[in-house]
Amino acid sequence: MSEDNQPGIRGAGGLSRRRLFQLGGLTAAVAATGTVTGPFATTARAAEPRAGYDAIVVGLGFAGATAARELRAKGLNPLLLEARGRIGGRTWTDTFVSQPVEMGGQFVDESQPLITAELKRYGIPTATGLVPAKAIMPTPNGPAPFSIAELQSRQGALLERLFEGSRSFFPDPYNPLQEKTLVSQVDSLSLRDRLNQLGLSAADESWINGITAGQSGGSSSYGAYTALAQWWSLAGWNSDAWYRAQSKRVATGMSSVIAAMLADAKAEVRLNTPVTTITDRGDSVEVVTASGQKFTARTVVVAVPVNLWKTIRFNPGLPSVHATATQQGVGVPNSRKLWLHVSGMTEAKVVNGAEGDPFMTVLSHSETSRGQLLMALNSKPAVDVTNRAAVEAALKTVLPEARLIEYRAQDWGAASYSLGGWALRRPGQLSAQLPAIQQPHGRITFATSDIASGWAGFVEGAIEAGFRAADQAASLAGRSIRLSPRR
Ligand SMILES: Cc1cc2nc3c(=O)[nH]c(=O)nc-3n(C[C@H](O)[C@H](O)[C@H](O)COP(=O)(O)OP(=O)(O)OC[C@H]3O[C@@H](n4cnc5c(N)ncnc54)[C@H](O)[C@@H]3O)c2cc1C
Known part of the structure; x- marks a missing residue:
């Protein structure tokens, strides 16, 4: 597709x-x-x-x-x-359910000076999506609802542990080799190596290993610890800034x-x-x-x-x-982005998957006359995004109330020019x-x-x-x- x-x-x-x-x-x-x-x-x-x-x-x-x-x-x-x-x-801004949707890169933030300057130069505003009322998070008994405050305090604290020390090896994150000796001590670590160093309980790890695996394109062992730690540092070394950097899009x-x-x-x-x-x-x-x-x-x-x-x-x-x-x-090997038009949802939600779950994230984006438009990212195990039944089955595991009306997907790993x-x-x-x-x-x-x-x-x-x-x-x-x- x-x-x-x-x-x-x-x-x-x-x-x-x-x-x-x-x-x-x-x-x-x-x-x-x-x-x-x-x-x-x-x-x-x-x-x-x-x-x-x-x-x-x-x-x-x-x-x-x-x-x-x-x-x-x-x-x-x-x-x-x-x-x-x-x-x-x-x-790639496409149109789906009469709305502009980003099939690829989507979020921009004021912590990013160059895109901020471009938006100012061309007079283009930013916009935000629906504010989620609940988070669906992994638990030993399957996905379960939590408040957004619980998500951000527990996951935020885990992210702060994951990236502890990044301020010393990335004092100026725009110049990532400024502390070359310190960086070379951690640059050989994969995100999996770093998770293993933390010795988290399985339940705690499942709250962040969906991020480390998803951002790596399928497995926490693919991505460098320094790569994600640099994003964290660029955003401002704290979880509030990290979440904020993933909330605004270009309105047009x-x-x-x-x-x-x-x-x-x-x-x-x-x-x-x-x-x-x-x-x-x-x-x-x-x-x-x-x-x-x-x-x-x-x-x-x-x-x-x-x-x-x-x-x-x-x-x-x-x-x-x-x-x-x-x-x-x-460029990460597995990266599929989906837009799902669903009915049956009564409130806006954000879903975080654990490593190995079908979705890294599913996020309520906007309301439609028939329900909601959801944005989802899948990395691995690969959901066959050309197969409606496979997409429907994956969605059911995290949002059982959602009934799929139609969807659109882009598989960037399979795209010849990406x-x-x-x-x-x-x-x-x-x-x-x-x-x-x-x-x-x-x-x-x-x-x-x-x-x-x-x-x-x-x-x-x-x-x-x-x-x-x-x-x-x-x-x-x-x-x-x-x-x-x-x-
Ligand atoms: C699913 C997804 C979500 C993302 N989310 C975000 C986000 O929220 N925020 C963010 O800032 N970034 C995000 N990104 C990353 C962002 O989109 C990219 O970093 C950025 O767009 C890359 O721009 P580029 O110009 O380097 O490369 P590209 O955008 O890949 O441009 C390269 C161009 O070269 C062309 N090309 C390739 N081969 C040839 C050839 N042989 N001859 C001629 N032309 C060729 C391609 O068709 C393409 O148009 C996301 C990316 C993906 C895939």
Whole structure:
């Protein structure tokens, strides 16, 4: 049920802000028509060499959109190539039950300075969902209701124990290697290793191991302790800030922010244009697409997920740190997001699963004329999200009163142009790969949230990486640079 299977649309230059907004937010509806004319029609012919661009940006998620806009601001003319028939990457604002829903990245917070600045710049407000009246939590006898105060005090205290000491190894969480010696002492730990160190009772552990396993993409043994500890530190080293960072969304949808950024990039945009080969020729870079089109520019920003680097042929080959990272993976392997339209619920709820339960979380989002819209995240054991009966059965285990009317799901691990969900570094990756992984490879620079110094795994991190790559690319293109505002 990946959107990669939907019929595609072709894109070309000169898209208006309104058109880009439609592409971001309403792709499914546009694509479903199957016929595309006017400004969406591509003008490129196969194998015709294209030049005249200062830079080529490959991938139009938040990192690519930021890089493109900043390159334009520095006086460069970028060409934007995107594999999918829509913009946004791991963010995707779709419509379900007549409401905008985020199929990928959703929450933003004032503790994240760059996305906060973007929302201010474009005058885009935030919104919140329903406030849950009850929490459904794991117990030895199965899921049971608790008050929100009980959830936050008991789980909050457990999270504080989990991350105890993080203030000493991440005194400035935007500069995660500032205390490199201290960090290297804990960076080899998986979240499972850290849970084991705490020696919690099984009942206590079940209140937090759904978070450690779910955020790791299926098992607490996948994710690095330092990766989640850095999120905790960035949020402000306390549970109130941790919960608050997962409560606000962009009122008009994530795709509207990217659309606004791209309108400022004033660049030629080509959708449905997967890049297969990138060759650094010393004084320029040649990019070849799946259909054999060739484009050249003085520099290229590779703004695709780390997990995708291994699918592109780089000449010369990637440096070993990049090659290792893409083989290991940074985007978590299992990440399925569902929107469930249900009847039968009388109040708003939040469900937390334990490690091994079908859902990491289920959250009441909004009311509809027939019931409620719920947002859910599934990692492992994998619920077959293409099978309605499987989804219904999983939902029944945590919210037996909910009757499924319809649902929508996105499997990010299975999506060809993500091959994973949000980034959560694996044990050892922080000390071994940062900052080398942020450096250009000849005339090629890299931009993705997966390699951010700060909020890696968030939209905030993608914007940080986009600013950095634009600075690097402008320098490689031989322009005197105005340094971008970043930490
Ligand atoms: C389920 C889920 C929930 C999340 N929740 C949150 C949240 O609440 N808050 C938050 O801040 N973040 C969240 N995130 C993370 C956030 O969405 C990502 O960190 C961020 O969007 C990544 O942006 P990016 O630009 O680095 O990469 P992407 O968004 O993945 O963009 C990369 C682009 O490159 C394109 N591409 C790939 N290969 C090629 C190719 N060969 N040629 C051309 N183009 C190519 C892709 O199609 C894509 O458009 C979530 C992610 C997921 C999956």
